[in-house]
Amino acid sequence: MSKGDGIYPEDLRYTKEHEWLEVRGNVATVGITQYAQAELGDIVYVELPQAGAAIVAGEPFGTVESVKAVSELFAPTSGTVAEVNAGLAQSPDQVNKDPYGEGWMIRITMADPGEADALMTAAQYRKYVEDEAN
Amino acid sequence: MESSAGAALRRTPLNTLFRDLGARLVDFAGWEMPVQFTSVIDEHVAVRTAAGLFDVSHMGEIEVEGPDALALVQRVTCNDASRLVVGQAHYTGLLNERGGFVDDILVYRRGADRFLLVVNAGNTDKDFAWVKSHTRGEVRVDNASARWAQIAIQGPRSEEILRPLCAGDLRAIAYYHFAEMTVKGAACIVSRTGYTGEDGFEIYGPTGAAADLFSALLQAGKGAGLLPCGLGARDTLRLEARMPLYGNDIDDTTTPLEAGLKWIVKTGKGEFIGRDALLRQEKEGVGRRLVGFEMVDRGIARHGYAVRHDGREIGLVTSGTFGPYVKKNIGMAYVPPGLAEPGARFAVVIREREAAAVVVPAPFYKRAR
Numbered sequence: 001m002s003k004g005d006g007i008y009p010e011d012l013r014y015t016k017e018h019e020w021l022e023v024r025g026n027v028a029t030v031g032i033t034q035y036a037q038a039e040l041g042d043i044v045y046v047e048l049p050q051a052g053a054a055i056v057a058g059e060p061f062g063t064v065e066s067v068k069a070v071s072e073l074f075a076p077t078s079g080t081v082a083e084v085n086a087g088l089a090q091s092p093d094q095v096n097k098d099p100y101g102e103g104w105m106i107r108i109t110m111a112d113p114g115e116a117d118a119l120m121t122a123a124q125y126r127k128y129v130e131d132e133a134n
Numbered sequence: 135m136e137s138s139a140g141a142a143l144r145r146t147p148l149n150t151l152f153r154d155l156g157a158r159l160v161d162f163a164g165w166e167m168p169v170q171f172t173s174v175i176d177e178h179v180a181v182r183t184a185a186g187l188f189d190v191s192h193m194g195e196i197e198v199e200g201p202d203a204l205a206l207v208q209r210v211t212c213n214d215a216s217r218l219v220v221g222q223a224h225y226t227g228l229l230n231e232r233g234g235f236v237d238d239i240l241v242y243r244r245g246a247d248r249f250l251l252v253v254n255a256g257n258t259d260k261d262f263a264w265v266k267s268h269t270r271g272e273v274r275v276d277n278a279s280a281r282w283a284q285i286a287i288q289g290p291r292s293e294e295i296l297r298p299l300c301a302g303d304l305r306a307i308a309y310y311h312f313a314e315m316t317v318k319g320a321a322c323i324v325s326r327t328g329y330t331g332e333d334g335f336e337i338y339g340p341t342g343a344a345a346d347l348f349s350a351l352l353q354a355g356k357g358a359g360l361l362p363c364g365l366g367a368r369d370t371l372r373l374e375a376r377m378p379l380y381g382n383d384i385d386d387t388t389t390p391l392e393a394g395l396k397w398i399v400k401t402g403k404g405e406f407i408g409r410d411a412l413l414r415q416e417k418e419g420v421g422r423r424l425v426g427f428e429m430v431d432r433g434i435a436r437h438g439y440a441v442r443h444d445g446r447e448i449g450l451v452t453s454g455t456f457g458p459y460v461k462k463n464i465g466m467a468y469v470p471p472g473l474a475e476p477g478a479r480f481a482v483v484i485r486e487r488e489a490a491a492v493v494v495p496a497p498f499y500k501r502a503r
Binding site for chain 1: 169170173174175366370432433434436455456458463485
């Protein structure tokens with residue numbers, strides 16, 4: 001899957017820092033996009049907050065590391081960490097293999113579910129990525 | 135693509151081939167080089183289990199020839215070049231008066247009075263000026279880097295892949311020895327050396343023949359699992375094999391004695407630049423030693439991270455990564471001599487968190503012989 005393949009599920013929202021958000025009621029699941037994982041290369045380590053930690057929109061909440069580099073993860077919305085994907089400790093490569101599925105990172109109980117509306121749609125994100133690549 | 139200095143990046147003869155292969159290119163020491171072709175991990179594992187192919191044409195070649203060539207090489211390096219037979223190479227240091235590294239290099243003996251110094255890409259101009267400035271008597275010192283391309287094939291299946299392209303017997307080339315032979319029609323130096331910890335060869339040839347040779351090797355190695363490899367895998371491979379990288383683990387302030395490279399220092403051979411400083415250091419003892427370590431707590435140690443013991447900062451990580459074959463987070467750091475033995479524990483500071491690490495015996499990985 002190369003970064004040109006542009007897989008961006010329609011039911012998700014997207015950020016400029018290449019995270020995706022899936023909202024169910026007032027709980028948001030967060031991960032990084034297929035474009036981001038292709039850019040980073042082989043992911044070997046993911047550092048995530050504990051359940052109960054406070055999350056502030058726009059602030060870093062963890063890091064994702066490839067062999068060569070460390071990248072910060074930025075919170076798409078504010079809230080509290082409800083759940084963390086413990087499987088990534090053993091298999092960080094799930095972020096590469098299945099960025100929208102098994103590669104999910106944290107679930108947030110959102111302070112304001114309306115915050116998601118300000119994020120990009122799949123179509124807007126696709127355009128954003130194409131512009132960035134050129 | 136421009137380097138940070140604003141000048142255009144230098145390109146090796148294989149640049150067009152890399153673009154055709156879809157490599158991700160980066161600026162390395164002012165050269166446009168592939169960091170990876172497919173994945174750093176896949177390329178790394180290919181070298182350990184089958185074979186990998188590297189362009190290392192950015193490295194420098196300095197020819198030192200003439201009746202006073204051996205004397206010059208002996209004066210500017212710390213290992214004993216008089217022990218090299220024709221067809222043999224060794225690893226050595228170009229040292230300054232303080233015993234610190236100007237560069238770590240290979241010296242090849244092509245004749246009684248003919249030597250080839252192979253130097254790091256980022257140090258080529260500096261090394262050439264240094265060697266030239268210490269020239270005495272009848273000797274020609276030439277920066278021949280523009281005339282030489284270099285391709286490395288590394289991994290257990292290297293010899294079987296390279297053999298059909300060579301007009302010579304590769305089996306006859308022992309480790310750290312070389313032969314001058316025709317490879318795919320071009321006059322080359324083929325040496326059994328490398329920067330990965332695996333069996334393999336470094337092939338030095340005319341720049342005009344490089345692209346052809348690289349393509350031919352890729353083709354020849356397809357069935358054996360050969361992958362083209364970039365600088366990303368080159369770095370993880372050498373770190374697993376606990377080989378130092380100039381600029382990271384050694385520089386002009388570190389001596390071979392501090393860096394665990396006492397074996398390349400032959401003070402008995404006679405005068406050389408840095409000898410007095412090293413003899414003094416041997417007598418007084420080193421103030422720090424380069425060690426290899428593994429992370430005990432979660433986290434990856436990286437170049438520049440602080441090392442702490444009992445709450446005090448005692449050193450810095452010089453190189454660190456996730457080792458794709460050993461599947462551990464490994465690294466090297468300078469620590470006080472008291473903490474330099476296997477089993478010693480310290481902490482690496484990773485984004486303000488102290489993560490435990492333990493010193494382990496070198497190397498992290500050793501191939502089965």
